[in-house]
Amino acid sequence: MHAASKAIFYALSRSAVLKRLASRHGLATPTSFASRFVAGETIESAIEVSRRLQSQGLLVTLDHLGERVGSIEESVTAARDYLRLLDAIVAAGVERNVSLKLTQLGIDIDYATCVDNLRSILEPASRHGCFVRIDMENSPYTARTLTIFETLWEQDYRNVGVVLQAYLRRTEADVHRMNQLGASVRLVKGAYRETAATAYTRTQDVDAAFLRLAKLLLDEGSLPAIATHDPVLIDAVRAYATKRRLARDRFEFEMLYGIRRDLQASLVATGYRVRVYVPFGHEWFPYFMRRLGERPANVVFVLRSLAAER
Secondary structure, three states: HHHHHHHHHHHHHOOOOHHHHHHHHHHOOOOOOOOOOOOOOOOOHHHHEEEEEEEEOOEEEEEEOOOOOOOOOHHHHHHHHHHHHHHHHHHHHHOOOOEOOOOOOOOOHHHHHHHHHHHHHHHHHHOOOOOOEHHHOOHHHHHHHHHHHHOOOOOOOOOOOEEEEEOEEEHHHHHHHHHHHHOOOEEEEOOOOOOOOOEEHHHHHHHHHHHHHHHHHHOOOOOOOEEEOHHHHHHHHHHHHHHHOOOOOOOOEEEEEOHHHHHHHHHHHHHOOOHHHHEEEEHHHHHHHHHHHHHHHHHHHHHHHHHHHO
């Protein structure tokens, strides 16, 4: 049932008609149903949310939402949006950490332009001491994303890291490679619809892969981010780190804005680093629909919110 609902919401996330309707109405008010998961549509709203989260002892990474641009011009505009975001972060004094997608920067349009766009962000980010995380998209992008990452890594950009998805069968080899390089990895379960040949499809297999890879990152990685809301997996990671006598600043947990805020707070209270992924921007609809598909409880929350507003 979960797999079926995930597929449905993934398909809905790609609907141009629904996206137009949602963009017109979805974040119109602070109490709208999507605002639980999206920090507004402007840089200013994202900065405000970041300040609030940091006041609670949380770390942040800001994501200017957008994906699959249709032209070189749009990819250059997306890169400029990130340059404006970097300037705003520096001026506001919030944590200098951002996340981005390579389909925003033109990987589908022109490989060289995508690399140039990423470099144009990493250069000023490096000067300002800002870390840039390259988000991972569905499996057709995995190899290309990692190749672009390594291209910039070999050019001595060390303020950049990647995301790896535990449900992909190839990921263990990728974890070993990133550990060998000394690159920072955010480990996630994986949010895209994949075939059984490419990815584990049973929940228990995904969970087992996630924990196995998390242990590899804790043993050999460079400040890995363990990104999950699953308390069972979080407890298992904590137990392993304790067994290995790892300092709590050697790794961090990462969660999405608006999800398991209670768990975020309890981890901070016990001395762990917890980073919140803060998405914002006009292109919020595909992101929001994938979040609903990942976790049925999110759908229940939205329905209750809509009922309360009515």
